[in-house]
Amino acid sequence: MRPSTGRIRPHRLPTRLRSLRPRTLRGRLALIALVSIAVWVAVLTAVFQGLLTAQLNSQTDELLRTRATAAAATVRPSADGRLTIDEPADDSALDVGVWIYQDDQALERPTASRALQNTADRLAGGPAGFSRSTGPDPARLYVLPVLAGDRRVGxxxxxxGPDPGEPTAELALTAxxxxxxxxxxxxxxxxxAVVGGALRPVAAMSAQAAAWSAADxxxxxxxARRPAELSALAGNLDELLDRLAAVLRHEQQLTAELSHELRTPLARITAxxxxxxxxxxxxxxxxxxxRAIAESSARMREICETLLSQARDGIGAGGGTGEAPGRCLLAPLLATLAERSAQEFPHAPPVRVxxxxxxxxxxxSAPIVERILAPLLDNARRYARTSVTMECAGRPGSVTVVVSDDGPGIPEGVGEAVFEPGRRADPGDGHDGAGLGLALARRLARAAGGDLTLGRPSAGAGGCFELSLPTG
Known part of the structure; x- marks a missing residue:
């Protein structure tokens, strides 16, 4: 035999009981209501039966007391203690179930079973009050003493019997x-029916949301005007559809942009x-x-890194960071990028937020923002003299991230052309780069519903780029 491990196994319902449990919410709610009402009905029935039984017993006791009093009125005790019974003209009603005793001797007995006779004999010498006999001939009895002055003489x-209230009580219980x-x-x-009717709009809205998420x-x-609960559900479903649409839009736009980016370097390599x-x-x-092949390969590598980053980090699905799909807090993300820059480029100008x-x-989502900012930070670290600055701010309907440095800035006459693929402001400046980062950053920003433009540095000199993104 295997030794006991001392573990308490969780209680499980028998398979038969589990199979009887309703599988639908409507059935479960109906069963809960049924059980609740059944408990209340049982309690109310028990209370009603108790009150009815008490009332019937009270009526029976009153009947016994009336009979005993009427019978005692026909008994006259004499001075020597003997009892004389005055027979009324019609004593048939008094002879039914009435015993008259002098001391312990019965002067009159009705027709009754031996067990009931013995019970009456036993009670005759006892105190006044009600009692009940059990056995094959049950009955309810009442004892009324007969007094001669202050002395009990009978x-x-x-x-x-049987208890006249029992048939009524049984009938009431059956009813x-x-x-x-x-x-x-x-x-x-x-x-x-009520729960089904209440849940029918919910089922319809759920089916409609599923159809919309698949087709439109x-x-x-x-x-639209709905009950409060359905309005809240409609709002939640609309929010869910909004986020799903945002995820699909971001993925589709980003995939299209990346595919377009891959065509150009691949065509150049082939040519x-x-x-x-x-x-x-x-x-x-x-x-x-x-050199042209190397530049095109570098551009393809950067594009592929972005694509692999999406697949690895789950862009459009929250990036695995616990954020809602397609949303992120900018301030913590910028702080993380600044710390990472200090660790990976210890000799480069520091990045400050x-x-x-x-x-x-x-x-x-955070990975998309990071991929957009990465080329901007690389460019700023490459040309900055002492520091790189990042700032974020909220605007109506959008948020803005400004990346600036104290380097030489964009040469005059270049302007927006700096965002063209393969375009470098000064190819002979001695810095590495294929002129692809800013172009890809702008494409990513626009694919995400924002834009990347040239900004105006606060100090009047240096490079400055302004990234605008939709608000969350």
Missing amino acids: AVVAAV AAALAALMLAAVYLVTR TTRRFGT ETDWLLARPRDAAEQQAAH HGGDAQVVAGV
Whole structure:
């Protein structure tokens, strides 16, 4: 035998009982209502039966007392203690279930079973009051002493049996049980119908939301007049559809933009390779072709890193950070990027986060914002002299992140052309780079519903980029 582990196993309902449990919410609510009403009906029936029984017993006791008093009125005690019975003209009513005793000797006895006779004999010498006999011939009895002055000389015993109130009580109990059964059946059916009717709009809204999420994520329930509960449900479903639409829109737009970005470098690599294989080239031509292939490969690598980052971090699904899909707090994200920059680039100018509301929320997931800011920070660290600054602020309908540095800034005459793929402001400045980061950052920002533009540095010099994103 296996030794006992001392663990208490969780209680489980038997399989038969689990199979009887309703599977629908409507059935469960109806069953709960049925059980609750059944308990109350049982309590009320018990109370009613108790009150009815008490009332019937009271009536029976009054009948016994009346009979005993009427019988005692026919008994005259003499001076020597003997009892004389005055027979009325019609004593048939008094002879039914009435015993008259002188001391312990019965002067009159009605027709009754031996057991009931013995019970009356036993009670005749006892105190006044009511009692009940049990056995094959049950009855309710009442003892009324007969007094001569202050001395007890006899007794009158009246009996009624079987209890006349029992048939009435049994009939009332049967009627109450039948009425309770009918009421419980009606309650169950009505509850199922009412709950089903109440849940029908919920089921319809759920089915409609499922259909919209699969076919048309632009449809909404809106603010049509509904009960308060359904209005709250409609609002929650609309919010869920909004977030689903945002996730799908971000994913579709981002995938389209990344696909478009991959076509250009891949076409350039193909063209340069075909050009090299077409005929022998001199060293300068080969070096130029190799440089073009390397630049296109670097651009493809950066694009693929962004795509893999989406797949790994779940962009559009909260990024695994606990944020709601397509939303993030900007201030903590900027602080994280500044700390990471200090760790990965200890010799580069430090990145500082200035001001900003800690509760500013962007309607874009954190990995997307990070991928947009990464090229801006790389560019700022590359050209900054002493520091790089990031600031975030909330505006009506949007949020803004400004990345600036104290470097030489964008050369005059370049302007928006700095965002063109492969365009560098000064190719001979001695810094690495293929001119792809800013272009990809702008495409990502626009794919997320925002934009990336040139800003105006606060100090009047240096590079400054302004990222606007939809609010969360």
